[in-house]
Amino acid sequence: MPELPEVETTRRGIAPHLLGHVIERVIVREPRLRWPVTAAFSDGLQGRVIERVERRGKYLLLSNAAGTALLHLGMSGSLRVLAADAPPGKHDHLDLVLDNERCLRLTDPRRFGAALWAGAQPLTHPLLAALGPEPLETDFTAKYLHARAAGRSTPIKPFLMDSHVVVGVGNIYASESLFMASIDPRRAAGRISLERCARLVSAIREVLLAAIEQGGTTLRDFVGSEGKPGYFRQRLQVYDCAGQPCPRCGTSVVQLRQAQRSTYFCPHCQR
Template sequence: MPELPEVETTRRGIEPHLTGRRITGVVVRQPRLRWPIPDSLPRQILERRIHGVDRRGKYLLLDCGDITLLVHLGMSGSLRIVENDSPPRLHDHVDLALDSGKTLRLHDPRRFGALLCFDPREGPHPLLAELGPEPLGDQFDGDYLHRQTRRRRTAIKSLIMDSHVVVGVGNIYASESLFLAGIRPRRAAGRITRAEAFRLVEAIRAVLTASIEQGGTTLRDFVHEDGSHGYFSQQLRVYGRAGLPCLRCGTAIRQVVVGQRSTFYCPHCQER
């Protein structure tokens, strides 16, 4: 599914088209997404001005004053900016027409996405309330991660993929970050040293930053808001490379299952 870098890439792509614009029309063709779109949503956001586009984890947040529109892309969703009179395609479920003559269009073949709204004055939406810190934010540092690992038997890869601990470190990025930090993915989190926690935080930051700069990882269903694909997959060091030589040392990359997810690592570069 689209991960944090893909969502951030989308946010950056749509933000210039949305900020300062007024919503002049709302068309809901298919309300049955992962959570049904409320019948009241079109009335709540119609004629409101969008003050900004933020991101929390994998959620996009459209700031409309005392209403915030929450968007999740699910497994196959994408957002595009199209002309107001552009005919919808199959799986184009929602349109937000803007006073610029453009439309923000939600495309979601599998319908695992979401389009909800809430009043931010009443606190965060329940989907956001228990999320951990942002991996690129100041709250996520080596001391924090080391505290989170104490007395944990769970695999370190599963821990950094737990959105209650830190948001947005998906399966691909977890494998890549652990490789960069030289840590085996199945190692018990409680055995991670403070120095390793600092190294892992820096690796997570580096991997996610590089992916955002290159437009996200090319996944089967992920496309940018303009329809183009991400390119970070060209830089993957271990993910999806089982049996191939490590790009650093030449040792064959191994594949295991951690937390029911395919996981890749180099047994030489990740000795511990």
Template sequence: MPELPEVETTLRGIAPHLRGVRIDRLLVRERRLRWPVPADTEHQVRGQHILELGRRGKYLLLELERGTILIHLGMSGSLRVLASHIPPAKHDHLDLCLRDGSCLRMRDPRRFGVFLWTPEPPADHPLLAHLGPEPLESGFDGDYLYGRARGRRCAVKTFIMDADLVVGVGNIYANESLFRAGIHPARPCNRIGRERYRRLAAEIRGVLTSAIDQGGTTLRDFVRDDGGPGYFVRSLKVYGRAGEPCPRCGKPIRRRRIGQRSSFYCPKCQS
């Protein structure tokens, strides 16, 4: 599914086209997303200007004059800015039509995405209120991870993928960060020292920043806002490379299930 770098890439792609533009209407072809699009959403957003765009975790936030639109891409969703007259494809469920003749079109083949309107501050919304700090902002570092790990015994990979702890460290980037930090993904999180957590926090920041700079990771459904693929897949060291030689030591990369997710690691370089 799209992870933080893919969502950030989408945000950077659509923001210049939407910021300051007035919404003409919302056209909903299919309301049955992860949560049904409420029937009054069209009325609520019509005629408002899009003041600013942002992101919280994997949620895109469109700040309007009297509230905020929350968008989540789900498992396979994507957003495009197109001319409104272009006919929709089969899974194009929603158009946010703009006064300049363009539209923000949401495609979601599996319908696990979210499109919701809230008049309240988005930080108070039930979907966002519980989220941990952003990994690329102040408040997230190795000391924070070390403190939160005290009294817990889950695998460190499960630990850093907990959105209540830190948002946006999905499966791909957790695997890559742990490899770069030299930490075994199954190691209990409370058996990792402060200095190693400082290294891990730095690697998480580095991996996510690199992925954003390269437009995200192409896996199955994700493409950039302009329709092209992300290129971070070329930089993956361990994810999806079971049986291939470790880029550091040459030992075969191993794969195992941790927390119901596929984990990839080097048995020699990670401990």
């Protein structure tokens, strides 16, 4: 599933092609995505200038004078900027045709993505209203994380993956951040000290920024907005490295299941 770095990479890739341009047509080939693509989505975008291309968690926000559209890549979706007359493929469900003879195309083989109209107050939309802070913004601090974790017996890794706590720290980057901070992913969130929360916040930022710089992580189907894969996959320390030596101490990396997701960690380095 595309995570925050992949979505941010996509945002940076598409923004220069959209900003200041009019969406002349909205072509919906398949409206049956995770939620139906309604007429409100097309009506809100068609004939209007894109003024902002932003991200909130894993959602992309395209804003104009009338309001904001939300795009989500689901489990296997991608957005690319192509020539407006580029022939669509089997899984190319949506085109936003621009006034510069280009189009923004949503490709989604599994149809778990979304294209929704959020109106004039997008941050109050049910999908966005309850989201936690952005991990790269100043309100995501050690004090905040420590306070949210207080009294919680939930293991720290699934706790970090809760979008109500902090957005965008998905499975890959949670494993990598906990390794960098030397924290056992099984440890109860409420048993992590303020000092260790500070190390964890710093590690999350470092890991996410490195992934964004490298263009995201390619595991299966993610491609960037220009059709190029991300390369952070080559720099993963523990994720998907079960049985391989820990890059710090040489102990074999362990894999286990937490909240129905694979977790990877070093049982020697992470306490």
